[in-house]
Amino acid sequence: MPSYCQDSESEKLFQQATKFPKTQPNPHIRGNQETQNIMLMVILALLPALVFSGYLFGFSVYFNYLLAMITGISVEFLWFKWIKRPYQWDYSAMLTALLLGMNLPPSAPWYFPVIGTAFAIIVIKEFFGGLGYNFINPALGGRAFLVALFYQQMFAISWPDPPFSKLPSQPFDPAIDTLSGATPLAIMRAGETLSSHDLNTAFFGFVGGRAGETSAFLLLLGGAFLIYKKIISPRIPLIILGTIGLGAFVLGPEGWFTGSWQNIIGHIISGGAILGAFFMATDYASTPSTKFGENLFALGVGILVIIFRFFGLTNEGVSYGILIMNCFTPAIDRFLRLRVLGEGKQSPFNLKINV
């Protein structure tokens, strides 16, 4: 410091400050969304449907969720120990475990959630690089693995008998399923129209199905919460559900374009469509990076669901629809990117095709 001047009081105080580094890159303020609270919000949004599933199918469902969570967290913890990286607590394993649990039949034995979650976390997520690098939805990957192992039990339909009790499940048999075990999808598959009573029970969830997928109402509540919190955008779920609805109209029982409104709604609200559209097809890592890509992805899921439901072996199709479109995600991202502001001429949707 030259002799002709003295430091200001503020400078003297500032030089004593050592708690944080003085130089930091811009920006110096941040938004309030964090990975952890995003995951937590999604779990919160699932909570009503989770609680309701136990009420419908009995306490054993809660036991499966719990087992899935314990497995998910412990295998992830062990994995981080093994690869010698500090464990990061971000609730994502918990979320995967819960989603997997919701996709199991209520009659699933204890080893289903354990095997499914372990596969989802280790093989689908960690083998590919951990959080953010899974190329398909881990919960659905785990479920697909279980379907391959235990096809019959995975497709068994349990019937609700609230509160908190469980009827024995019927083994899966397409013939029986369409005759007596009349889920809304099975009724429609048989070419019949849903009654408003059927629609009502399906909407509120008093129907047979996978543990967490039955109540469209509670899942929509959770979905609306996520949209309100800006964690997911309504585009993906709306496009998927819209496409399914349109498909149900086009492929009506009496020929082209004869779907009744009951069946359109029936297809939208049953068979895991709501759970898949709001909670699984919106998984960040396994969906495209651009809005247009996301829309394309959602359209693909909707079309696949319709194909599987109308022409496939089972009446379902949401989870495989999403899984298959997950596989298209890297390609969509490889070929489509946004046109940078000022780059070349205007293009439709501001897109650029990378070849």
Add this chain to the structure above:
Amino acid sequence: MKKKVTGGFSLSPPLKALKQKLEIQQSQVAIFEPNMVFIPLSQHIGAPAQPIVQPGDYVKQGQVIGESDAFVSAKVHASVSGKVLDITEWPNQNNETTQTIVIENDFTYDNDFLSTPFHWEETANDVIKQKIQQAGIAGKGGATFPTHVKFAIDETKKIDTLVLNGAECEPFLSSDALLMEQKAEQIIEGARIARKLLHDPVIIIGIEDDKPLAIAAMKKATAPYSFIQIEVLPTVYPTGGEKQLVEVLLDREVPLGKLTADIGVILMNVATSFAITEAVCWNKPLINRYTTVTGDVQHPQVIQSPIGTLAGELIDFAGGFQGAPSKVILGGPMMGRTVTTLRVPTTKGSNGVLVFNEDNDWLFTENPCIRCNKCVEACPMRLMPLSIDQYFRAGDYDKCDELLAEACISCGACTFVCPARRNLAATITDAKNKVIALKKEAMQHA
């Protein structure tokens, strides 16, 4: 027509509350007169000036003390009258040192400014341009591009629109807002002078809707002029970016690697416009500026001070720190730079001094990217920050170039919205610099 910005973000509720807390309610700008000023000879893009005074010389306020032969350079003036104490290497805002002239203020403000305004309406453009160059005006929006260069370059191009930037989109800063409230007429006059130099383009003034007083004052001042139009913009960061403002106001895109002048548009900050009036009408060079001193200081306020006032003295003037200081930023919270010493003087481009204390300064650890695409939605240039970040960290500079990392304007919107707290803006700025350096190297070998 509702104006829409590509990308960007509005503040989250806690930050909105903070902004409200820091909102500066003042009808008069506070004036601070330091005992000494430290005037850096390099304050902007272009060649640094050479000193043309000696220690011991007496200088008048507004006297030229540094200049350069290079055209892309601006003159440097004494901001107070008094004795030149020293010419020395002094800290600057890039945490380096610059040759700096130290002047002791004698508080007489002896100067040669005009006492009656100069009539520019009938004056030849060359004379006006000469005056602007003489006054050393550099853009006051942040890039500090010498203003006379802007007018000279654009002689060859047909300019149809002059955009006056009053967006001041950096949260917490209100220097431009206060200037618009108080000096609306002078700002408009500056714009009219610029209009004359550019052969009568239309003038559009963009102001964000969180500055109702400034909008009212500017509307009043523009009422007599049919060729001036005021557009109220949504308060979305970074609407005040050059390319963003052109997009929002005119629905035109500035081609990559080109200037706004190439599409017939000149942009000017409202503070630059004010400086033009001062220079042309009163022969007063750019020697004072409004600086917002805010954050964790006792009395956040907008302070008018001569250029060369030390940041520490401005903070002292604002009542000192509130709490234990942690970091001090020159500029706004989004694009401002942290300094390691408060000996850094203000320059022509200093619009704010922002203080964070230990309680409000957070350090974030980076987490893995969850590919939520929030950065893609926030990027005002429509880049893919998540991909550029990933490729840069993997050392794939070709991919960074393919994704046009060079177009990044370093606005920080991606880092702001990132839930994984990744320093996206920092890595993408690095990627951009790397790509530029590699291209330069390739050119030399070619």
